[in-house]
Amino acid sequence: MKLGLQLGYWSAQPPTNHAELVATAEEAGYDTVFTAEAWGSDAFTPLAWWGRETSRMRLGTSVVQLSARTPTACAMASLTLDHLSGGRHILGLGVSGPQVVEGWYGQKFPKPLARTREYIDIIRQVWARQAPVTSAGPHYPLPLSGEGTTGLGKPLKPIVHPLRADIPIMLGAEGPKNVALAAEICDGWLPIFYSPRLAPMYNEWLDEGFARPGARRSREDFEICATAQVVVTDDRASIMDLIKPHLALYMGGMGAEDTNFHADVYRRMGYSDVVDEVTRLFRNDRKEDAAKAVPDELVDDSAIVGDIDYVRKQIVAWEAAGVTMMVIGARTPEQINEAAALL
Structure with missing residues (x-):
């Protein structure tokens, strides 16, 4: 079991202690530091800024949104960061949801699976640098032609020779088809709300992808990097109360009322x-009541909160369920070191 540090995305103001957290994680032996993006701070810039102080940890995005960049722009950012870090970059991708894709990026959301497959194919063409990059589309045609264009588009290779043609790609996926796609064409899976109780279901989805012709990986060399709250405490109740507003936001406030992929995860867990x-309380601006409606057992399904013996046992259970990396959302150096001591 490896450890990762999840820095996430910024809230209203830039964080003040992330440089210290990254330095502590590097010293404590963490494998990877991850950054994220929503509709504020981007993922690549903080990863490069704080990652420049590291020499060993891998630098991963968890996740960058497909609609934020064309596939070639994303490939450029990744090959640049991979060079600067000496081959330590991981590209974590996700489709986000229709509210963000169409409301923030002004892009079309339908056919996310087909878009993901085409997007990753183009990225790998860029990194391979074996021929000028082309795509028949329909989502990212290269070169672009037809009505409204000059007709002068030319297939190109990247000027920079990528350090690696096989930069790992991991997919932030929550539904069965997307998880299977991750197993088929990617190097890892980035679940945001993983529950070891549902491992048999996840394994069915993953095995479907591994069994497809031309699958890139097998279970033996595929990474599952699960973001989780891991808190050692003798006061479970207080920590649970701190986690519940976060879960209520994702369950009740993220996405449209009838199209919320995070909520679907908890429906599959049996919490419809x-x-x-x-959702009803959150969308009626009763956010505190929404948090109170989250039961402790739901928190337990995707977080590890308890005394040191309980936490150790749960980490073993997560590893037995197939998780290869626990990605910790630590907020202090003490929490980072505490998690490292457990492993």
Whole structure:
């Protein structure tokens, strides 16, 4: 079991202690530091800024949104960061949701699976640098031609020779088809709300992808990097209360009321009634009540909170379920070192 540090994305203001967190994680033996993006700070810039102080940890995005960049622009950012880090970059991708894709980026959301497959194919063409990059589309045609264009588009190779043609790509996926796609064409899976209780279901999805012709990986060399709250405490109740508003936001406030992929994750866990109630309260601006409607057992399904013996046992259970890296959302150097001591 490896450890990762999840820095996430910024809130209203830039964080003040992320340089210290990254330095502590590097010293404590963490494998990877991840950054994220929503509709504020981007993922690549903070990763490069704080990653420049590291010499060993891998630098991963968890995740960058497909619609934020064309596939060639994303490939450029990744090959640049891979060079600067000496071959330590991981590209974590995700489709986001229709509210962000169409409301923030002004792009079309439908056919996310087909778009993901085409996007990754183009990225790998850039990194391979074996021929000028082309794509028949329909989502990212290269070169672009037809009505409204000059007709002068030319297939190009990247000027820079990528350091690696096989930069790892991991997919932030929550539904069965997307998880299977990750197993088929990617190097890892980045679940945001993983529950070891559902490992048999996840394994069915993954095995479907591994069994497809031309699958890139097998279970033996595929990474599952699960983001989780891991807190050692004798006061479970207080920590649970701190986590519940975060879960209520994702269950009840992220995405459209009837199209929320995070909520769907908890429905698969058996919490449909809870999701409905949390959504109703959250969308009626009763956010505190929405958090209170989240039961402790739901928190337990995707977080590890308890005394040191309980946390150790749970980490073993997550590893037995197939998780290869626990990605910790630590906020202090003490929490980073505490998690490292557990492993």
